[in-house]
Amino acid sequence: MDNLRGKVAIVGAADTQVGKLPQFSPTGLCIDAARRAMADANITKGQIDGLITCNSMAEPYMYHAEAMAEYMQIFPRYCMSVVAGGSTTFSILHHAAAAIVSGMCTTVLITMADSLRSGLTRDQAMKMQSSAGHSQFEIPFGPTVPAFYALIARAHMHKYGTTAEQFAAIAVACRKHACLNPTAEMRTPITIDDVMNSRMIADPLHLLDCSLVSDGGSAIIMTSADRAADFPHDPVYILGVGEGHGHEHISQAQSLTTSFAVESGRRAYAMAGLRPSDMDFAQLYDCFTPTVLVELEDLGFCQKGEGGAFVENGNIELGGMLPVNTHGGLLSHCHPGNPGSMFALTETVTQLRGTAGARQVKDAKVAIVHGQGGIMSSHTTVILARERH
Amino acid sequence: MTGQMDKFLPRPTPESAPFWQGCRDHKLLLQYCTACGTHQFYPRVICANCMSEQLEWREASGRGTVETYTVVTRAVSDAYAADVPYVIALITLEEGPRMMSNVIGCDVESVKCGLAVEVIFEQWSAEITMPKFRPVTGQLAS
Numbered sequence: 001m002d003n004l005r006g007k008v009a010i011v012g013a014a015d016t017q018v019g020k021l022p023q024f025s026p027t028g029l030c031i032d033a034a035r036r037a038m039a040d041a042n043i044t045k046g047q048i049d050g051l052i053t054c055n056s057m058a059e060p061y062m063y064h065a066e067a068m069a070e071y072m073q074i075f076p077r078y079c080m081s082v083v084a085g086g087s088t089t090f091s092i093l094h095h096a097a098a099a100i101v102s103g104m105c106t107t108v109l110i111t112m113a114d115s116l117r118s119g120l121t122r123d124q125a126m127k128m129q130s131s132a133g134h135s136q137f138e139i140p141f142g143p144t145v146p147a148f149y150a151l152i153a154r155a156h157m158h159k160y161g162t163t164a165e166q167f168a169a170i171a172v173a174c175r176k177h178a179c180l181n182p183t184a185e186m187r188t189p190i191t192i193d194d195v196m197n198s199r200m201i202a203d204p205l206h207l208l209d210c211s212l213v214s215d216g217g218s219a220i221i222m223t224s225a226d227r228a229a230d231f232p233h234d235p236v237y238i239l240g241v242g243e244g245h246g247h248e249h250i251s252q253a254q255s256l257t258t259s260f261a262v263e264s265g266r267r268a269y270a271m272a273g274l275r276p277s278d279m280d281f282a283q284l285y286d287c288f289t290p291t292v293l294v295e296l297e298d299l300g301f302c303q304k305g306e307g308g309a310f311v312e313n314g315n316i317e318l319g320g321m322l323p324v325n326t327h328g329g330l331l332s333h334c335h336p337g338n339p340g341s342m343f344a345l346t347e348t349v350t351q352l353r354g355t356a357g358a359r360q361v362k363d364a365k366v367a368i369v370h371g372q373g374g375i376m377s378s379h380t381t382v383i384l385a386r387e388r389h
Numbered sequence: 390m391t392g393q394m395d396k397f398l399p400r401p402t403p404e405s406a407p408f409w410q411g412c413r414d415h416k417l418l419l420q421y422c423t424a425c426g427t428h429q430f431y432p433r434v435i436c437a438n439c440m441s442e443q444l445e446w447r448e449a450s451g452r453g454t455v456e457t458y459t460v461v462t463r464a465v466s467d468a469y470a471a472d473v474p475y476v477i478a479l480i481t482l483e484e485g486p487r488m489m490s491n492v493i494g495c496d497v498e499s500v501k502c503g504l505a506v507e508v509i510f511e512q513w514s515a516e517i518t519m520p521k522f523r524p525v526t527g528q529l530a531s
Contacts, residue, residue: 126466129465129466130397130465130466134431134489135397135399135400136399136400136401136402136405136431137399137430137431137488137489138489139397139399140396140397140398140399140519141477141489141490141491141519142396142397142461142464142465142466142469142472142475142477142491143461143465143477143489144461144463144464144465146463147459147461147465147477150459150477151457151458151459151477151479152457153459154457154458154459154502155456155457155502158457158502158503199462200462201462201463202459202460202461202462202463202477203459203460203462204459205459250479250489251479251487251488251489252431252487256456256457256479
């Protein structure tokens with residue numbers, strides 16, 4: 001399967017402000033992200049003929065992408081909303097690439113934003129908590145979102161001897177990177193002890209094992225690789241993309257310790273013709289620290305069960321073997337919900353353009369980005385590169 | 390039953406109604422496929438293993454093993470606050486299927502992966518009785 005390899009490129013990328021932004025609506029942030037990405041690509045709205053968004057929890061529309069098109073008065077020939085939880089960003093990228101290659105459109109704007117910090121009513125917040133899980137066979141027992149991930153963490157600890165301190169090392173690495181990123185929300189260094197001493201939320205997950213709750217938006221512009229030279233910045237090419245969908249509800253997962261990131265990763269590597277050792281850095285979905293550890297294993301950066309040892313000793317920090325979440329991730333940069341992975345994507349573009357400043361990965365040429373949604377349910381892996389190959 | 394009505398009560402569907410009726414009768418019922426010989430949970434209109442419609446309801450032993458668990462110290466909503474700290478567990482039943490439930494009737498610190506548990510029933514409303522689990526005294530499953 002190599003039909004998308006090197007055929008599409010990201011030619012514009014931008015984020016809004018992130019953090020606590022009560023002065024903006026989710027729609028306002030979504031449009032602001034779009035405006036910034038168009039400016040980055042130096043295109044006008046009339047050049048956009050494809051639009052993909054995901055719905056906002058704080059300000060939902062029945063047909064979100066159509067509503068955003070209407071708001072900007074653009075009239076695309078390809079228009080849709082996608083929701084795949086945290087995997088949304090990269091599954092959207094997959095759909096957009098396919099749409100461009102098949103000729104359904106030429107220039108796609110992907111924009112998304114939400115205001116989980118400032119925009120949710122109490123009812124919406126409650127609905128968000130209680131919509132994760134099966135309405136009859138999970139939710140009534142009172143699981144929280146951290147509790148779902150704690151089940152995975154505990155299973156990994158039991159099976160492989162992974163420790164809470166090893167999960168904490170992931171939070172420490174993300175914070176270290178956020179400290180080098182002027183746009184990140186959390187820029188005070190933390191230690192493993194700080195994580196271990198933070199409030200227990202759902203054993204074994206402490207407060208600092210959990211991602212942020214933020215307002216913010218982010219957008220990219222994609223087009224065919226053949227047109228990519230017409231834009232002001234160096235294009236970033238998509239070499240591989242793959243999805244894997246294992247379940248919706250964690251109680252139905254085939255395995256609690258191995259995820260369908262194995263499938264999405266295998267498909268992305270096969271399309272790209274590359275291996276884990278070819279990756280200069282990785283952006284791995286980090287709604288809670290254990291997800292990064294499982295993804296490192298399932299994407300082939302270490303053997304199954306050895307993720308705990310892999311994340312120790314600065315291996316996943318800048319300057320280490322595989323820098324992970326160079327912007328600070330959902331744990332320390334920002335996390336406005338489904339749009340969360342967009343920031344990992346725009347950061348990847350920044351790194352591959354070589355403009356990441358103090359947090360620049362030296363000689364960054366190829367990167368892997370991975371999103372998972374639900375409770376380790378939907379997985380999408382993308383491999384991006386500076387060269388078309 | 391005080392306060393249970395404010396919890397997230399399950400709403401039975403046509404395919405799950407026999408399961409919830411079983412809980413009211415203090416029986417843990419599972420679907421069994423007579424075509425391929427497997428039990429399944431949650432209830433479905435087909436066997437998810439072979440897509441057969443040849444499903445019948447059978448009473449399970451009610452015994453299982455804690456595969457993984459967490460202790461929730463921050464409740465999902467006010468209705469669950471009085472239960473804190475409470476255990477959320479994934480329990481593998483003797484018949485094979487896995488289900489989520491609470492492990493109750495013991496110190497939360499005593500819950501471990503591999504703990505042998507058995508079903509007990511907790512009435513929440515006239516219609517809804519919840520299947521919960523408690524440790525089988527003195528046993529740790531292999």
